[in-house]
Amino acid sequence: MICIFLGAPGSGKGTQAKRVCASRGMKYIGTGEILRENVSSGTELGKRVKATLEAGHLVDDATMIEIIEEKIKNENSFLMDGFPRTVLQAEALENLFGKYEKSLDAVIFLDVSASEVTKRILGRFSCSSCGKDYNVHINDIKDERCPDCGDALLQRSDDTKDTVIERIEEYSRKTAPLKEFYEKKNILINVCGTGSVDDIFKRITEALDNKN
Ligand SMILES: [Zn+2]
Structure with missing residues (x-):
């Protein structure tokens, strides 16, 4: 199975994504982790993206696509967390899937209200x-x-209130067209992201089971 996870900062997306991978034997491809690991171990890629990350900016599309291609070309069952972030990246990903004859099964959007994620992050x-x-x-x-x-x-x-609200607004602004992109392909699944970690995991599992 090939999946993408979308969700605002503080939505609990990373935790759920890893749990889904563990329970289904899928490979977890978290671009945030990949970038941080490359920076801390000082690889060629790490050196290239270090300044960008430290300034709080997003790494350019070409670099991200290069990283993703390397990670997915030999994988048949994986979940992506943190990529794609824009429609442009989603289109590039479609091309990669075409090139390696893979198909995307589901895009999970973990739906948590802005006020709830703000509360969680400030806690x-x-x-x-x-x-x-x-x-x-x-x-x-x-x-x-x-x-x-x-x-x-x-x-x-x-994590001050103003910067958190700003981050969440930026996320919603950028993700809205991405959600629409996958909605049109009839592949987007909205999962309510409030409640206990177990309850949310159960909802995701059911949604993915229904997809099979
Ligand atoms: Zn302590």
Whole structure:
């Protein structure tokens, strides 16, 4: 099976995508992770994209398509998280699928309201000493202290309300035409992304089972 996962930052997309891969034996192709790994291990690609990522910009289409081609050409069962982000990338992906005789089975859109993702992202903290990540809406946090080591919890510096809202608005603006692109192909599945991690996973599993 070949799938694409779409969802706003904070929608829980990464967690669900990895779980789907584990349960179905699919390869997880997360472009965010691929880029970060290349930067930290200092590969040729990593050196090329480092400055772009550090400035908070998106890596150019040609580079992304090159990465994706390398990852998918020998895979028959995989899930893509973080790509495509634009209609142009989606069209390039169609060409790659044609070239390697593959076909896309489903595009899952994890639907979470802007106010809910904002709440989730603003609830994220990490420990100033041990580095563990927490979410005040999920974990039992008292007095903004780490439940493990008792040190102060800090909010991520780019997680202020204004920047979060901006990121989500940018995401919706860019994703709307992409959703439309896949809707027209009759391949888009909207999955409600609110509720427990287990409930959401169950919804996704049912949607994919119905697709077979
Ligand atoms: Zn700690």
